[in-house]
Amino acid sequence: MTRTIIEPFRIKMTEPLPLTTRPQRxxxxxxxxxxxxxxxxxxxxxxxLTDSGTGAMSAAQWGAIMTGDExxxxxxxxxxxxxxxxxxxxxxxxIPTHQxxxxxxxxxxxxxxxxxxxxxxxxxxxxxxxxxxxxxTATDLVIAEAADPHNEHPFKGNIDLAKLEQxxxxxxxxxxxxxxxxxxxxxxxQPVSLANLKAAKDLAHRFGKPFFLDAAxxxxxxxxxxxxxxxxxxxxxxxxxxxxxxxxDGFTMSCKKDGLVNIGGLLCINDDALADKxxxxxxLTEGFPxxxxxxxxxxxxxxxxxxxxxxEGYLEYRIASVRYFFNLLDKxxxxxxxxxxxxxxxxxxxxxxxxxxRWEYPGVVLxxxxxxxxxxxxxxxxxxxxxxxxxxxxxxxxxxLLRLTFPRRTYTQSHVDYIGEVVEAVFARRSSQxxxxxxxQSPVLRAFTAEMEPxxxxxxxxxxx
Numbered sequence: 001m002t003r004t005i006i007e008p009f010r011i012k013m014t015e016p017l018p019l020t021t022r023p024q025r026x027x028x029x030x031x032x033x034x035x036x037x038x039x040x041x042x043x044x045x046x047x048x049l050t051d052s053g054t055g056a057m058s059a060a061q062w063g064a065i066m067t068g069d070e071x072x073x074x075x076x077x078x079x080x081x082x083x084x085x086x087x088x089x090x091x092x093x094x095i096p097t098h099q100x101x102x103x104x105x106x107x108x109x110x111x112x113x114x115x116x117x118x119x120x121x122x123x124x125x126x127x128x129x130x131x132x133x134x135x136x137t138a139t140d141l142v143i144a145e146a147a148d149p150h151n152e153h154p155f156k157g158n159i160d161l162a163k164l165e166q167x168x169x170x171x172x173x174x175x176x177x178x179x180x181x182x183x184x185x186x187x188x189x190q191p192v193s194l195a196n197l198k199a200a201k202d203l204a205h206r207f208g209k210p211f212f213l214d215a216a217x218x219x220x221x222x223x224x225x226x227x228x229x230x231x232x233x234x235x236x237x238x239x240x241x242x243x244x245x246x247x248x249d250g251f252t253m254s255c256k257k258d259g260l261v262n263i264g265g266l267l268c269i270n271d272d273a274l275a276d277k278x279x280x281x282x283x284l285t286e287g288f289p290x291x292x293x294x295x296x297x298x299x300x301x302x303x304x305x306x307x308x309x310x311x312e313g314y315l316e317y318r319i320a321s322v323r324y325f326f327n328l329l330d331k332x333x334x335x336x337x338x339x340x341x342x343x344x345x346x347x348x349x350x351x352x353x354x355x356x357x358r359w360e361y362p363g364v365v366l367x368x369x370x371x372x373x374x375x376x377x378x379x380x381x382x383x384x385x386x387x388x389x390x391x392x393x394x395x396x397x398x399x400x401l402l403r404l405t406f407p408r409r410t411y412t413q414s415h416v417d418y419i420g421e422v423v424e425a426v427f428a429r430r431s432s433q434x435x436x437x438x439x440x441q442s443p444v445l446r447a448f449t450a451e452m453e454p455x456x457x458x459x460x461x462x463x464x465x
Contacts, residue, residue, distance in 0.1 A: 005320040008313040009409060012059070018042050018375070025372050033451035034436060036367050036377050045375030046411065046419055048404040051343050053099075053256035053263055055408030058308055061260065061301040068297030077299040078290040084303045088238075088310075089245035091268035093275035095282060096292030096299060100216055100254025101126040103267035105133075106285070107212070107252055110277035112136045116176040119167055120214075121159040122146070122186040123179070125385055127214060129445050136176065139167065146187045147398050149337045149348045154228040155193040157184030157221075159200050168207040178204035181214040182221040182244070186381060188401065189217070189322075189341025191224035194232060194240065201247045210271070213251035218244065219258040220342035223315040238310040250274075257343070260305030260408060264298050318342075321416065322406055328420040334427055337401060344405040347423075349382060353433055358383055358396035360435020360455055366402045366426070369433065374422030378404045384438075385447040 020028070020043060032038035036049065047054065069076040082094045097103045104127055112118070114135030123131065123138045131138040141163045145153040159180065168175060180200060184190045204211040222241040225232050232240060245251065249271065255264035267282075269275040279289045286293035294302075308314065319342060326340035335351035349363035356362040363380030370376045382400030389395075404419070440451040 005317055007409075007412070008311075008317050009058070017045050019045060020375055022372065025375060029368055029371060033439070034364070034368055034454070035450055035452055036371055036379070037448050039371070039377060043375075044371075044377045046377070046415060048344075048376060048378045048406065048419070050379065051257055051405045051407050052254060053261070054410065055260060055262075056410050057260065057262070057301060058304070058409075060308070061304045064300035064304045065297040068295065068300040070296040073288050073290055075290050075296045075299065077296040077303070081299045081303040081306075084306050085266065085268065088242060088306060089251070089268055090242070091245065091250065091270060093269045093272075093278075095267040095269070095275070095278055095289060096294055096302075097265035097267055097282065097286050098263060098293030099256060099265040100214075100252060101130065101265075102286055102293065103252035103254075103265045104130040104214075106267055106278050106281050107250070107269075108134050108136065109281055110274060111210075112176045115174060117167075117171060117174045118177055118179050119164060119175055120179040120181060121157055121192060122181055122184045124181060124185045124214070125445060125447065127179075127181070133444065137174075140186075141167065142184065142187060146184065146190065149188075149335065149346075149351070149399070149401075152339050154191075154224075154339065155196060156187060156190035157182065157192040158196040159192070161196070161199050161203065164200060165203055168203060168209065172207050172209075175207070175209055177210045177212050179212045179214060181216075183217045183224070183342045185217070185343075186386070187399065188337035188346045189220075189344050189403075190337075190339075191221045191228070191342065193229050194225050194243065195229070197244060197247055210249040211247065213244070213248045214253075215245070215251040216254040216257040217342055218253070219309040219315060220319065222310070223319055224342060227319070236310075237312060237315055241310060255302050255305070258306075258309045259302050260309050261298065261302045264294055264302045265292075318406075318408065321413075324413070325404070325406075325416050325420065328416070329423055332420070332424050332427060334423060337399075344403045346381065347402040347404070348399070349380070349402045350400040352402075352427070352430055355431065356433065356435040357393075358400055359387070359390075359393035360437065361400075361452070362435065363400045363402045364436055364452065365433055368436075369426045370402075370422055373426050374418070376404075376419055376422050378402050380447065384450060 028043045117137045128138040145151045146156040201211045222237040250269035253266040323340045335348040337346035353362040363382040386397035387394040436452045
């Protein structure tokens with residue numbers, strides 16, 4: 001047996017990477033108001049901002065694109081996708097959308113009323129924003145171990161079952177659903193165990209509540225169950241994924257992750273009445289139910305991607321690539337969210353920069369430093385994204401992390417080694433960095449558009465408060 005896990009594909013088309021100088025990057029970052037979301041792709045060498053729609057599609061997917069059926073109503077590409085989704089998930093109603101947040105908005109619009117509560121292991125930013133926009137409350141009940149980056153618990157995405165039961169018992173009239181995010185993107189790409197999913201489903205149903213999934217990274221979660229959960233090692237990822245989906249009453253999915261496509265989403269529901277309401281809203285906001293805001297070619301590519309993503313060789317390579325990078329940074333001494341997760345490596349920015357107060361956004365500082373050092377773009381998952389505005393400064397999020405997110409089938413090992421060298425250089429000079437303040441922000445999902453400035457340049461009247 002060889003020790004090296006190779007990429008289970010070969011490259012037949014390339015795209016040039018932009019190469020810039022440090023003075024150029026310093027200027028680009030200033031022009032972007034110190035928010036890497038505002039950078040242009042031509043200014044970025046390695047882009048680890050997100051794995052959402054940024055991966056490479058296969059030859060089979062590109063071939064499917066060429067035969068996509070662009071019929072407005074009744075597209076054969078939809079029925080092809082519907083068959084694949086039903087075989088994988090067992091869901092009765094398959095509703096395509098243009099991306100995951102559209103699925104979330106439609107689901108919560110038809111399933112929530114103002115004052116309702118959604119109980120989850122951990123809502124990610126768009127999920128939480130959609131719940132709150134509709135007048136609901138998004139409550140996170142992830143296990144305590146998830147808040148400790150040093151804890152090696154294998155399933156730090158698990159929901160706290162005791163807290164879940166307590167909330168269902170005390171707030172049952174307000175709870176609209178139980179939602180499990182797989183994997184836990186907010187807390188390090190950490191998986192949820194099959195046993196925890198079963199127990200959460202049982203609790204939800206005991207109290208008469210529907211059990212939903214945010215299934216954007218279902219395949220990675222299934223693979224990590226296979227690797228870590230006792231009794232699951234001899235099963236295929238496909239078998240585990242099918243069991244996961246059959247626990248649920250429905251799910252939302254950004255197919256730009258484990259659908260292996262550049263655009264697309266799914267909303268799948270078993271309840272007939274709820275599905276009818278969802279389709280009515282879909283027609284108003286997305287399009288006819290057999291295309292849901294997508295071209296027929298996108299539907300065709302997704303049908304192939306949902307099959308390819310569960311190939312054992314692909315998943316082994318995918319998780320091993322993330323683990324390889326995790327080990328590189330671990331050897332340097334970089335503080336990390338442990339253990340290595342599925343789609344990304346998360347640096348503990350608060351520990352990386354202990355001199356920077358949490359309300360001065362150490363994760364954003366680190367993102368900016370990586371960009372200036374080597375043209376690498378990553379994303380803060382911390383107080384800018386999840387903190388709450390306070391009377392003097394932000395109330396910090398539970399964790400201040402920097403997520404280095406790996407697009408699927410996109411970068412090679414030499415790229416990963418380069419990123420490691422960039423992180424090492426920034427780590428070596430970490431004691432000299434100062435924080436940031438917000439000079440302008442939006443009331444919803446501010447991380448995408450906030451304008452920032454170094455603390456040393458901010459005045460007492462600025463800071464977005």
